[in-house]
Each structure stands twice: as structure tokens, then as C-alpha cells.
Amino acid sequence: xxxxxxxxxxxxxxLHKRYGGREVLRGVDFAVAAGECFALVGPNGAGKSTTVxxxxxxxxxxxxxxxxxxxxxxxxGRAARADMGVVPQTDxxxxxxxxxxxxxxxxxxxxxxxxxxxxxxxxxxxxxALSDYxxxxxxxxxxxxxxxxxxxxxxxxxxxxxxxxEPTTGLDPQARHLIWQRLRELRRQGTTLLLTTHYMxxxxxxADRVGIIDHGRILAEDSPRGxxxxxxxxxxxxxxxxxxxxxxxQDLHHQWVSVSERVGDTLICYGTDxxxxxxxxxxxxxxxxxxxxxxxxxxxxxxTGRDLREESE
Amino acid sequence: xxxxxxxxxxGALAVLQRNFGVWRKLLVPSxxxxxxxxxxxxxxxxxxxxxxxxxxxxMPYITFIASGIVASSVMNTASFEGLYSAFTRMSAQHTxxxxxxxxxxxxxxxxxxxxxCAVKGLISAxxxxxxxxxxxxxxxxxVFLALPVVLLAGLSFGGLALVMTALAKSxxxxxxxxxxxxxxxxxxxGVFYPLHSLPPFAQQLAQVLPLTHAVALLRPxxxxxxxxxxxxxMGVLLLYTLVAYVLAWxxxxxxxxx
Numbered sequence: 001x002x003x004x005x006x007x008x009x010x011x012x013x014x015l016h017k018r019y020g021g022r023e024v025l026r027g028v029d030f031a032v033a034a035g036e037c038f039a040l041v042g043p044n045g046a047g048k049s050t051t052v053x054x055x056x057x058x059x060x061x062x063x064x065x066x067x068x069x070x071x072x073x074x075x076x077g078r079a080a081r082a083d084m085g086v087v088p089q090t091d092x093x094x095x096x097x098x099x100x101x102x103x104x105x106x107x108x109x110x111x112x113x114x115x116x117x118x119x120x121x122x123x124x125x126x127x128x129a130l131s132d133y134x135x136x137x138x139x140x141x142x143x144x145x146x147x148x149x150x151x152x153x154x155x156x157x158x159x160x161x162x163x164x165x166e167p168t169t170g171l172d173p174q175a176r177h178l179i180w181q182r183l184r185e186l187r188r189q190g191t192t193l194l195l196t197t198h199y200m201x202x203x204x205x206x207a208d209r210v211g212i213i214d215h216g217r218i219l220a221e222d223s224p225r226g227x228x229x230x231x232x233x234x235x236x237x238x239x240x241x242x243x244x245x246x247x248x249x250q251d252l253h254h255q256w257v258s259v260s261e262r263v264g265d266t267l268i269c270y271g272t273d274x275x276x277x278x279x280x281x282x283x284x285x286x287x288x289x290x291x292x293x294x295x296x297x298x299x300x301x302x303x304t305g306r307d308l309r310e311e312s313e
Numbered sequence: 314x315x316x317x318x319x320x321x322x323x324g325a326l327a328v329l330q331r332n333f334g335v336w337r338k339l340l341v342p343s344x345x346x347x348x349x350x351x352x353x354x355x356x357x358x359x360x361x362x363x364x365x366x367x368x369x370x371x372m373p374y375i376t377f378i379a380s381g382i383v384a385s386s387v388m389n390t391a392s393f394e395g396l397y398s399a400f401t402r403m404s405a406q407h408t409x410x411x412x413x414x415x416x417x418x419x420x421x422x423x424x425x426x427x428x429x430c431a432v433k434g435l436i437s438a439x440x441x442x443x444x445x446x447x448x449x450x451x452x453x454x455x456v457f458l459a460l461p462v463v464l465l466a467g468l469s470f471g472g473l474a475l476v477m478t479a480l481a482k483s484x485x486x487x488x489x490x491x492x493x494x495x496x497x498x499x500x501x502x503g504v505f506y507p508l509h510s511l512p513p514f515a516q517q518l519a520q521v522l523p524l525t526h527a528v529a530l531l532r533p534x535x536x537x538x539x540x541x542x543x544x545x546x547m548g549v550l551l552l553y554t555l556v557a558y559v560l561a562w563x564x565x566x567x568x569x570x571x
Contacts, residue, residue, distance in 0.1 A: 078416045086414035092407035096335040108327040109415035
């Protein structure tokens, strides 16, 4: 395991947190190795953002411990944040400042010397493809550019640990791909990344390991491939009837597949050999079907259930 | 919480610098308000009303009112900054959240904000002093001693306003503070007429309010006299500043570090 070779850089041990009577973290426990990218995926209200706030020391916890670089966060206090970069879920750039003024101002919050701030700002704007907009006001930037600036801002202190809370939510595919490239580049340079997301493709593309979190607990934790192999070996067939009626009402599929579930008008079957199932239904004109490899999304939905989560964290 | 958490560090200056940077961007409309409003007040009250009032407390009414307007403007400016502007930074712009993701602590942010309220109060006071000087309504050798008093008054009004901001759910909440605190102080603390014209119980009540003490210090200093009971008046303003700071720190900590 990677965490044995590399000592854990960030460790969360049985973290508990209550808001009033509601337990939002119920023993969150995972470790991230130095230079690793760990993705915390979970539905809304699962405890992702609370976990990220706890790692910054911005929320008192009701039990458990966080260690960074072998030291207890509780003893480090705000010094811990000097080596951290944070990309928050809600954009909070300074709307009255230009692009570069945002970086300069933020650098001062870290107490960095002016010359270093200027130098890093120029480099970071280059890295995030924003150099041409350095003197532009924030409101002239697109959503994707504002996110890139927020990431550049989070890097002004050259952090060892970068926390990204849903970094690409609401962005178009082009903007997301550019951000993913830059995050992979940072990881290659040795930055430890912890990101939360509810986009499975994002976790699959970026993360060395994924922790699936729900109701304040880590349900499973492994590499994206490992999670799929463990929880959904093989392929997936989705079966629907053209007329919208219940597919396979007599449950014939049970003789060919061991794992299946019904979701609305769809029957989803999992297995390594799904050909007998397809032989029966594929020729039937009343049916529509697709066969695809199992994805992280299948694992996620099987572990966290398919009920809608409307509440926000 | 250890006691060290409540004491601000150098980070407060970065917060102050940030606010100053934003203010500089909006310099023209801001200065127009700083110079324009007192000019209108001085003309309307000093000349208009002053024509009927004549002299008050041994000086022309425009001279009497000018120092009162300096004091009340410090209150209004510092209060507005600590209420509406600070609330905007906290809730609409999430500026505090951005700051807390850095080594800045609640005490650094709060201190930067209180200092900025005081600086804004000082800017408005200086603007009025300049305008009123042209009317001959500010005079004497002690004008420069008024500036530290203005800063202290700005700290106390800014601190009180930030207590309200730490409690506020929306901008509407601030109407309570204006109606129950700012407006009564504006009207009953000696800005427009001397305190001794109020009935005794009202005079005693006024002693509890910070603006009374700001006026008691600023009026003599801005009209060529040295104030009486300097330590008492400064002490009350200092007490307000410290109590408001501790209270605001507790409330902001509870709100921001949930």
C-alpha cells in the first residue's frame, strides 16, 4: 500500500462533529500520503465540507484527532494554515480588486514579503493561463477563469497541502479539463491534494485513492479501480422497456445475474458474464439496453443509495 | 480558547491594508460624501438655524454645531462601516472566509476591521474640520489633539457596530441599532444643544452613552479650549472599545468557527 511506503502526511483519526443534535461526522478516518491525491466523494450533506473545515482547524470537533506532517493540528493552531492552500466551494475573490491585486492582497495575509508575492503572482498567473488578465477587474472574468484565479490564490504561499472543495462544480467541460491538467501538474510537483467532489469522473481522473463518504462516515476507500473491482466486478447492463413499463416483470434475470437493482423504469444488472441475459432480451423489440464497464459512479450509487439529497451542507 | 487567541497580531494590518485598498478604488464618491454632507449640514444648521439661535454656550451657533457634527460624523461613519460594509464583507463577499483560510485569526480580522472603522471616522472628521475652518467655525491651538480623540471614538463606535454585525442575520437587523442607539445619541448627546439644557435624569442617562464623551472632548479642543475631566471621558470611550472588542470577538468566533 502506498501509505506504507510514504508516511502519511495528513491523518484523520475517528473524527466526530455534532451541530446541535445532528451528527455530521461520525468517525471519519483516513490518511493521505505525501504527494498523493485523495478524493473525498459523497452526496450533499455527507460531511465533505465539514471535514475540509476541520483540517483547516476552523471547526471545533467533538472527538478524534487530525495530524499533519506527524504533528497534532490542535497544537499547531493557525501555523498549520501557513502551509495549506484552500480552494473553497463558494468563490470569495475580492470583487473590488483586479486579478493581480487579489493575489497580492492574499499574499499579505500570509505575511509574505512583497517581492516574493509579486514574483509568485506573476508565475501563478502564467501557470493558470491568466497572465493576459492580470490588470482586469474580477467581474470581467468567466466562471472558469475565476475558479482558476481562486486556485492561483490558494497557491500563493506554495502550500504543501492543497484542499479543494468541489473545485469544478458549475464549470463547462473545457474549463474543467484545464483545471484537471493543472492539478495533475501540481501533484507531479509534489503537492499533496485533497479534493471533495460529487463528480465521479473527476475523482477517477485525478485521484490516486478515493474515499466514499456518507452520513459522516467513510464507507469505502481504495484506488478508483480497486473500488470498482471490489464492489462491482465486471460489466453493467441497463435494461428499459420502450413503452416505459416495468422491464422483466417475472424477474427472469435472477437466473443469470446475482446482483441487480431496479431504479424507476430501469433494471440494472451487474456481472462478469452478462451474455445469457442479453441473449434473452437483446432481440426483443420491446426493450432498449446498454452494456458498459462498471464505473466509480456505479460503486458510489450502490454504496450511498439512490435517494435524492436535497439538503446542502 | 487560550488568551493568546483574543489578542491580535500583525495580520490585522494586512486586513486594514485590504480595506484601505478597496477604499482607494472608490475614492471620488467616498470623498464627495465626506466633504459634501458636512458642508450641507453647516450651511443648513449653522446659517439657517443659527440665524434664529444666535449664540450658544458662549459661541456662534455655527461654531457650536461644527464640533458636534465632527463627533456625530465619526459615530455615523464608523457605525456604517462596522455595520453595512462589514456585513457585506462577511456574508455577501465571504471575505472573512477567504481570510480564515490563511494564518489570519478572528482577532486579526476583527482588529483590522475596528481599526478601519476608526480610520474612516478620522477621514470624515478631518474633512469636516477642513470645511468648517473655511467658515471660521474651527479654531484654536488644540485642533491636532482632537485627532487621537477622534480615533478612540471611532474605535468604540466601530467596535459596537461590529458586535451588531456579528449578531445580524440580515441588513434589516441594523435598523434596531440605528433607532435604539445611533439616532438617540445623535439627538441627545450634546451635538445640537448643550447637555445642561436637558432635565437632570436625561443628563445622567446621556453620561452612559459614548457620543456624550466624544462631544465633551471634541467641542473644547476644536474651539480653542482644553477639555475638563479628560481621563474620565477618555476612560469611558476606552471602556466601550475594550468591552465591545471582547464581545465582538466572542460572537464572531462563535459565528465563524462553527
